[in-house]
Amino acid sequence: MNENIVQLEHIHKEFSMGKNTVQILKDVNTSIRRGEFVAIMGASGSGKSTLLNIIGCLDKPTEGTYFLDGQRINDLNDDELARIRNRKLGFIFQSFNLLPYYTAQKNVEVSLAYQNRKDRSLIAKGLLERVGLGHRLNHKPAEMSGGEKQRIAIARALSTNPDLLLADEPTGALDSKSGIQVMGLFKELHQEGKTIIMVTHDWEIGEQAERIIMFKDGRIEYGDTGNHSLSPRWNLAQ
Amino acid sequence: MGILETIRLALDGIWLNKVRSFLTMLGIIIGTATIILVVAVGVGSKQSVDNQFSQMSVTTIYVMASNTGSPIPTKLSSKDVAVIKENCPSVAAVAPQISGKAAVSAGSNTESVTVLGVTEDYQSLTNLKFSSGSFLTQESVTTKEKIAVLGADIAETLFGAGPGEIVGQTLNINNKKFTVGGVIERKGETLGNTSIDDGVFIPYTTAQSYILGTTVTPRLTVQAKDLASVKPALSEIAAALREAHKLRPNMADDFRVMDAGSKVGAAQETARTMSVLLIAIATIVLLVGGIGIMNVMLVSVRERTKEIGTRRALGARKKDVLRQFLFEAIGISMFGGVLGVGLGEAVIPLLKYLEIETVRSMQGLVIAFAFSGIVGVFFGFYPAKKAADSNPIEALRYE
Numbered sequence: 001m002n003e004n005i006v007q008l009e010h011i012h013k014e015f016s017m018g019k020n021t022v023q024i025l026k027d028v029n030t031s032i033r034r035g036e037f038v039a040i041m042g043a044s045g046s047g048k049s050t051l052l053n054i055i056g057c058l059d060k061p062t063e064g065t066y067f068l069d070g071q072r073i074n075d076l077n078d079d080e081l082a083r084i085r086n087r088k089l090g091f092i093f094q095s096f097n098l099l100p101y102y103t104a105q106k107n108v109e110v111s112l113a114y115q116n117r118k119d120r121s122l123i124a125k126g127l128l129e130r131v132g133l134g135h136r137l138n139h140k141p142a143e144m145s146g147g148e149k150q151r152i153a154i155a156r157a158l159s160t161n162p163d164l165l166l167a168d169e170p171t172g173a174l175d176s177k178s179g180i181q182v183m184g185l186f187k188e189l190h191q192e193g194k195t196i197i198m199v200t201h202d203w204e205i206g207e208q209a210e211r212i213i214m215f216k217d218g219r220i221e222y223g224d225t226g227n228h229s230l231s232p233r234w235n236l237a238q
Numbered sequence: 239m240g241i242l243e244t245i246r247l248a249l250d251g252i253w254l255n256k257v258r259s260f261l262t263m264l265g266i267i268i269g270t271a272t273i274i275l276v277v278a279v280g281v282g283s284k285q286s287v288d289n290q291f292s293q294m295s296v297t298t299i300y301v302m303a304s305n306t307g308s309p310i311p312t313k314l315s316s317k318d319v320a321v322i323k324e325n326c327p328s329v330a331a332v333a334p335q336i337s338g339k340a341a342v343s344a345g346s347n348t349e350s351v352t353v354l355g356v357t358e359d360y361q362s363l364t365n366l367k368f369s370s371g372s373f374l375t376q377e378s379v380t381t382k383e384k385i386a387v388l389g390a391d392i393a394e395t396l397f398g399a400g401p402g403e404i405v406g407q408t409l410n411i412n413n414k415k416f417t418v419g420g421v422i423e424r425k426g427e428t429l430g431n432t433s434i435d436d437g438v439f440i441p442y443t444t445a446q447s448y449i450l451g452t453t454v455t456p457r458l459t460v461q462a463k464d465l466a467s468v469k470p471a472l473s474e475i476a477a478a479l480r481e482a483h484k485l486r487p488n489m490a491d492d493f494r495v496m497d498a499g500s501k502v503g504a505a506q507e508t509a510r511t512m513s514v515l516l517i518a519i520a521t522i523v524l525l526v527g528g529i530g531i532m533n534v535m536l537v538s539v540r541e542r543t544k545e546i547g548t549r550r551a552l553g554a555r556k557k558d559v560l561r562q563f564l565f566e567a568i569g570i571s572m573f574g575g576v577l578g579v580g581l582g583e584a585v586i587p588l589l590k591y592l593e594i595e596t597v598r599s600m601q602g603l604v605i606a607f608a609f610s611g612i613v614g615v616f617f618g619f620y621p622a623k624k625a626a627d628s629n630p631i632e633a634l635r636y637e
Contacts, residue, residue: 056551093634111552
């Protein structure tokens with residue numbers, strides 16, 4: 001088992017906008033250890049979401065190498081990436097991204113359905129109990145509050161027992177009380193040993209993480225020297 | 239995701255949008271119902287044409303007066319029987335026939351019936367079989383005997399009894415007393431506008447003298463020696479009659495020659511043309527239905543962009559998304575097909591009331607199902623491909 005679950009080396013990302021190419025990520029180097037709870041912060045447009053998409057195997061870097069759990073991601077084809085997203089990653093979105101016509105339980109089952117798991121209703125029920133929604137299994141998202149929806153989404157992200165949880169502004173659409181609940185859940189999961197990478201621009205939220213990686217103009221401003229070969233535990237030294 | 243799982247997902251998609259799915263299906267329902275009906279009517283009309291002509295000899299040729307409205311009065315007469323017999327080597331037999339409406343009564347029943355004056359040769363020329371009694375004899379023709387042979391239907395109408403009891407009974411034709419000499423077995427064959435089953439046959443000479451008069455132009459039934467002699471017979475007859483009628487080369491024929499074979503061909507041709515036309519209509523309806531499916535699926539893909547992005551993030555492969563939407567389109571199409579087949583089968587009995595010949599066939603079912611499936615695949619593929627190829631990042635961001 002690899003100590004660094006995520007290892008990014010010289011990641012560049014360019015988008016072409018008509019004739020111009022825009023550099024979103026410029027030589028990003030960082031690694032995230034197993035069991036870490038990291039907040040990626042920065043102004044909008046700083047490249048933090050693009051980085052999360054690359055880590056989430058939804059996007060590929062223009063240049064540079066990405067290792068997830070020791071596996072080089074760059075060379076994988078579309079189906080293999082889908083498999084990794086399904087087995088190794090759990091996504092939590094700002095706007096929950098629940099399927100509106102499915103009940104809470106069915107929503108949690110979606111990832112498991114792509115694994116043809118027969119025990120998925122059992123797993124889904126257990127996880128909804130765990131996030132405090134055991135009594136609302138058959139409710140649809142429209143009948144629930146934002147906080148409840150995000151807890152369903154967290155249960156869904158946990159359903160495949162992934163190595164890494166990726167959260168994109170998980171409290172961005174929530175009132176402060178629900179936000180606190182969600183963050184409480186994240187801390188619990190962290191204590192249980194889950195690796196969590198969370199993108200946010202909210203300091204109050206970011207500070208609850210173990211480490212903050214600050215982004216500015218497509219580069220890591222601080223949080224990791226990027227020179228992980230020399231000092232991979234830079235953060236611990238703080 | 240397994241295929242069964244994906245099919246369930248697609249069915250969910252159809253079910254969750256019941257009304258929209260049903261409206262989308264309508265085009266397919268109507269299309270497949272049309273196919274079922276087309277095939278039923280097509281097979282039915284082919285069968286009825288076959289039945290109608292099954293007993294008619296293809297070597298039979300009819301000679302009749304040219305169409306009414308022709309400038310020259312026809313000179314066609316019973317004398318032409320002899321002309322054809324003498325001058326046409328390809329002809330085996332000739333018989334004249336005159337016909338007209340007459341009041342026929344038996345007991346208290348009076349009917350206006352087509353009376354046909356024929357000679358004894360008519361029986362062999364038209365393959366008549368008898369359920370009782372026999373046909374007119376040469377003697378009855380030469381002696382102008384007042385004897386009548388009845389078609390099956392008219393016999394029943396007039397006497398309302400079994401054929402055995404009818405022979406020997408008397409009936410009145412235009413108030414002249416005739417004896418029934420025989421009843422013809424049911425044929426189902428038509429001669430122009432009259433069916434043999436509705437005809438009353440009396441000796442040619444009797445008809446001329448007592449019932450129809452000598453002014454009626456006869457029709458000649460000619461038998462060619464064999465199938466190969468039909469064509470030469472047609473030209474021989476035309477040449478012989480032009481000569482006999484003293485028509486100058488610049489004058490049009492005052493008679494028409496028609497062979498049964500070409501009549502059968504024409505009828506089959508008509509039936510075929512109708513089938514082709516109906517199939518064309520059904521195809522157009524299905525195409526329009528298919529375009530409807532594509533349209534709705536494209537809207538659905540757009541509406542569900544965020545779902546597609548989410549599913550991709552959660553681990554759906556492109557092919558999982560493709561299949562989900564493709565199966566949905568095929569599902570809509572196949573459901574439409576099933577309902578359409580049901581509708582078609584339900585309408586078939588109604589067509590019988592309109593006296594349209596229909597035959598239910600497996601062929602129709604198979605074609606209808608196959609077509610609806612193909613339409614689903616063909617028109618569902620593009621939207622499904624579009625869904626599968628959408629960029630997951632953009633799809634996730636879509637509101």
